[in-house]
Amino acid sequence: MTLAGVNVPSVPTPDRRRLRTFAFDPMSTRLSGRYLVLDVPFETNLQPGPCGSLLQVVDFDATRDQWYEPVDLDAGAVLAQDGLRPSERDPRTHQQVVYAVAMSVIERFERFVGRRFRWRANHQLRLVPHAFEGRNAFFDPRRRAVLFGYYRADQRDPGPNLPGQVIFTCLSSDIIAHEITHAIVHRLRRYFAQATNSDVFALHEAFADLVALFQHFVHRDVVIQAVAATSGDLRRNSGLLDLAEEFGRSSGRGRALRSAIGTERTPDRFRRATEPHERGACFVAAVFDAYLDVYQASIADLLRIATGGSGVLPPGRLHPDLVNRVADEAVKNADRLLGMVVRAFDYLPVVDVTFGDVVRAIVTADRVLFPDDSGNLRGTLVEAMRRRGIYPPRVTSLADAALTWPAPEQPLSLADPAAPVDLQPLILSATRDLDLTGEAGPVISAAPAAGGRAGERRIDQQVGAWARRHAHALGLEPSVDIDLAGIHVAYRQAADRQPRPEIVVQLTQRRPDLEDPGLDENKRPVFRAGTTLIAGVDGRVEFVIAKPFPFLDEGAVAALPPGHAAHGHHRAGTDRLAALRRWLAGLEEDDALSAWTLEPAIDRLDFAAMHNDVGGEAADVRVHRRGAHVQRRVR
Structure with a gap:
């Protein structure tokens, strides 16, 4: 338009929105003095909450029967400073953190799967930052909601926290990414919410942990710090490959909730494991075995150049230029490995998935796009899986051609x-x-x-x-x-x-x-x-x-x-039917309630119960739109 004869061009709407979060959790920020910034898509229709096209933050505290004022991320003062500065005392910043992390995770999924992501029937996923008091957080598919609890740190062993300090699971980037991934997996394969073998829920847990751990590599500054602290050897525990550290240490464990490293590369643990978290952890460990092998191979030339051909680094700090180049390789390989796993979802069965199916899906999906496998990523990943005891039954070999789904x-x-x-x-x-x-x-x-x-x-x-x-x-x-x-x-x-x-x-x-x-x-x-x-x-x-x-x-x-x-389908179906009946019979035999109720044991398996092993109480929270109410019933 023109104003007093002067041409004034319109200001375009920004494409991206920068939002501050904690350095994975409040404890990490307090110890490091650093906040992180996530760069997410700019939603032009974003309402206070935040409430956008994919996510609706509903901040009702069911324990205290209290609504919290919703944050307006489009307010001028908020836009001018990369979002509010995260604070444990301000619920609005809690809303900002869950929205930012969730949007970042969803956007990475879109990039890997090659399409725009939508929830079923174009509904929004509800995020409830203060859903209940309890040492738990979980995705509830019936409510289309992720419910975050809060609890007091352990009195005897709170880690680097005050005894009895309130810990908010909604401020842990790892927990947010983990639970959002559960919701995404349910959207992609809703029948994976029905455990028909020991791998179904384990895959849910493994995939959620993988996404949460690889989400660390979105923050290049964190990767640079980890490379510098470990002289490029990420196998040394730097915290980069640990999950939910504040949660684990504040609950008296003395360590992170889970870690991708530190276990021996043998099949024994996977063969013994029956609990979903433990069985899924074996898959996560195998993926990170492959990641670390690929990463070490990709930086070998840099180390040879930096050491005059020996590849053995002298004591002391790495040169900043070398740290930056090594960090680039760490980020690139993390992106590539996670992309292989995410893209495989389209190649998974609709029901009754096993980890063997996942291996075949990864190989098939990646082979379609990268037939040459010039960096030997597929070969490295398949070998890492084999060493952990994870491979499909009834295949003739572990070569690409044998693992690829048949035409x-x-x-x-x-x-x-x-x-x-x-x-x-x-x-x-x-x-x-x-x-x-x-x-x-x-x-x-x-x-x-x-x-x-x-x-x-x-x-x-x-x-x-x-x-x-x-x-x-x-x-x-x-x-x-x-x-x-x-x-x-x-x-x-x-x-x-x-x-x-x-x-x-x-x-x-x-x-x-x-x-x-x-x-x-x-x-x-x-x-x-x-x-x-x-x-x-x-x-x-x-x-x-x-x-x-x-x-x-x-x-x-x-x-x-x-x-x-x-003919092949009939034979495979006969075997599958027998295996499913054995699985259901085993559930009934192991469930103490089976003698007292006609309800099948499989109906008592859900995301809340699965996550309740971390301690505290699980809550069943019914979420309605703002202005209504939330009902809470402790299980």
Whole structure:
């Protein structure tokens, strides 16, 4: 516009928002004197809370029946200073910290999976910083909320805290990242909330720990300090690879809650482990074994240059230029390893996941993008897993070709003329959604609920008809309803720096004919088959990742040609059914309440109970919108 004849250009809205947080937790900031800054997307519609398109911070203290004033991150004074200075005494800064860390984690997921992230039905995830008094924090899928507790530090062994000091789990970046990851995993694979083997919940825990630990590498200054303090050897305990240090030390443990290093590289621990945190910790340790091996190999040339060829560093501090270069390698390799694990989620089964499945998914997803594996990252990771006892059963070797998910035995295409799926609206919607400068329009990314948008209902019906036609090849029972659990398009960058589009389809079906008829249909353990499809934008199916059950009509399967995929699915389904029944029987046998209730033991496994082993009480918090109320019932 013009003012008194002078051209005054408009001021563009910023793309990024800088928000201060503690240095992982208040204890770390007090000991180091340093705060950290997170750089997150600038939401133009952000409301006080903060309340944006993905996250809604609801700050109600159920124990004290009190609402806390919501922070306005768009206030001029707040924008001018990279957010409020974090303080344990100001609940508004608690709200700022949970929002900043959660947005940072979500953005990294988007970058790795190659698409915009949305919660189911475009709902927001609620973050409740002061949900209850208790030594706990957990994701509650029923409330679509992450609930953070607060507690008093141990009187006898509080670590570097005052005895009885109030510790807020919502101020630990590690705990926030961990719980947000649980919510993301539930969004990507909602049936992983049902434990059907000893690995399902363990994977939830392992993945959440991995994301929280690798989130440390977002802060380059922290990595530089760790490199300088350890002379580049991150295997020496620098705190960089420790998780939730304040929580662990304030609760009387005398150490961080968990660590990625410090255990022997043998399969013994994984073979013995049954508890989800312990079993998941073995997977985390294997990933960080691989990370440290790759990192040490990547800095070997720098060390040779710095030492005149010996590779042996003299005593004393490293040169600052060498520290910076080594830190760059540490950050780059952390990003690469985490990206390998995150991208693998699209290649996981829909149900009944195992760590062996994860290994195959990582190899397959990475091989599609980086077929040469020039840095031997896949080989290093697979070997690290093997040394910890983690590998798939029934594979001929640990070579890439043997670990990659098999292609369909008969050609399959979503563009089958007999039951075509119109992929054009899906691809167009996903492509426009990547454009932040324009109006993306409706997003078609998952199976809709009843009454959803017409485009979503249409693709739901089309995929259903296609799946019924090809049910035997997909490992699904033709006579039972098949549900579309999700469909989306991902654009991932390949080794040639070009985007590689893929269509990911998740199909599920419940098999009531296999369930216990003596229990109520709504209360008995659910037996669910599922299949993940990876297809190109032309509709050609490249991978079929099935978790089948045996087919009802064995005669119809026997009549199919000998090379038909249904024969293998039937055998695998028979084995899976037997394994699932053994697992459920074992749960009942080990659960002391089984003799006193008809409720299946599997129904008493949830995220709150799983996290309650860290001490304190778990709380069941029902969260409503601001202006309503929160009900709390202690378990």
